[in-house]
Amino acid sequence: MYQYYAVIYQLLLYLGIIALVIYLFLPLQERIEQFYRNKVVWITGASSGIGLELVKHLAVLSPTTKLVLSSRREDELEKIVEELKLDRDRCLILPLDLEYHGDLFKSKVDLVLDRFDHIDILINNAGISQRSLIKDTQYSVDQRLMSINYLGTVTLSKSVLEHFIAQKHGHFVVVSSVSGYVGTPSRSTYAASKHALHGFFDALRFEHEKDNIHVTVICPGYIRTKISENAFS
Template sequence: MFWAILFQIFLYVGIIVLVAYWLFPLHDNIEKYFQNKVVWITGASSGIGRELAKELARLSPSTRLILSARREGELQTLANELHLNADQCLVLPLDLELQYDCFESKVDLVIERFGRIDVLINNAGISQRSFIRDTAYTVDSRLMNINFLGTITLSKTVLQHFIERQKGHFVVVTSAAGYVGSPLRSTYAAAKHALHGFFDALRLEHVRDHIDVTIVCPGFVRTDISLNAFEGSGLKHGKMDPKTDKGTDPTKCAYDILCGISNREHEIYVGHMASVTIYLRRFFPRLLYHILLHTKST
């Protein structure tokens, strides 16, 4: 009897979800939410950041984009590929590790061009492939500076603008590693855990300023993240992880992220194994420990 009732509940909920999806396509929500907004994307030269820019240009043509990363040439190529002119796009080179003292001038430049910032998508970051015992202090420091300190410093600079406007939306792309530490990613996971703590606090502190915070936790997404990851010496890993290579298509990942942002979700789990890993950590931590213990980390 219990199982029959449970099955009927799931059946009815499934039907409602399908009907709602058919009647209210998610891309309509994306276009409506991002209409005429000014959106700043860091780490836009590759991976998830690049796909977010491409999907926004496709689904919400009225959105004005600020594209930031270290590689200005890649950003300009992307802007040209999307046929974005100077009224629609600002290519703004940015190094989270080295340019923290220039963030205020960068924010001023964006406001001078577009008059405001509506959404800051903190996507830039770098991963790690090294055991704790083999990781130099300089690598730990760089991982924290890029993934955590650079991100929160830029966000704090934009925060004052959001407070003055009494409106704004922070999006931070962390990782399933923000919930679950795993071998070869110790400091990377620590930085992502730190981002969760910081942005959860920011959300609570500034709810009365009408500032939204969305934390994005990707699992395995098919990007170059492992190719660019630091090894213990600081050199690039330069190898594609098999699980990453078989991960979720980054275009689908970007679409799911934009859906979550437009719905002002507090957290979004996207990419292969993200939801499974996070919910196992939450409800069955011992089971997840044994799974990770017998699973290759690459």
């Protein structure tokens, strides 16, 4: 008799868990769809890892969202659009290299505006990591890390900021890292570049709250992507 009750109890427990998951998942999916409906979302680092997963999820969860996909490797971005069967009307492949931010990326912003008329969200995800002790790290590595992770991201964001101010809304998302809070061995300049992003975007949040411009800084822990193999040493 006791065994009989135990089986029923377990069955009810599992059914309850399944119902709870369905209950939590459905509204979330709807909320995501509502939040991104008809928005223009520009994702940097879209060719790999976290950026690619974002593209995949937005492609499915929010079919009305217009996607701007950026990274250096145009061929890789083309492949992703093909593989995901993304409607060309809802996406723009916009190759850019954050390291070369001298032209202020204004021409890139203009290309997005020509195509989609406005930008709602810029997801600053592209970045490069480091695997070298301070004593072994060349100046050129420090310079490239700061140039890509910090200056490139800031310069692109400043180019978009003008548009956000004019349209009186906008959202900057910044993919930082736990290294944005604490430096760890072999990640000195990587951590510094992420700390620098926190300082810049905290200031931007204060300066432009009045313009209805939002800033979200995300600090993931370790995620298995190509970041380690692409890291500077």
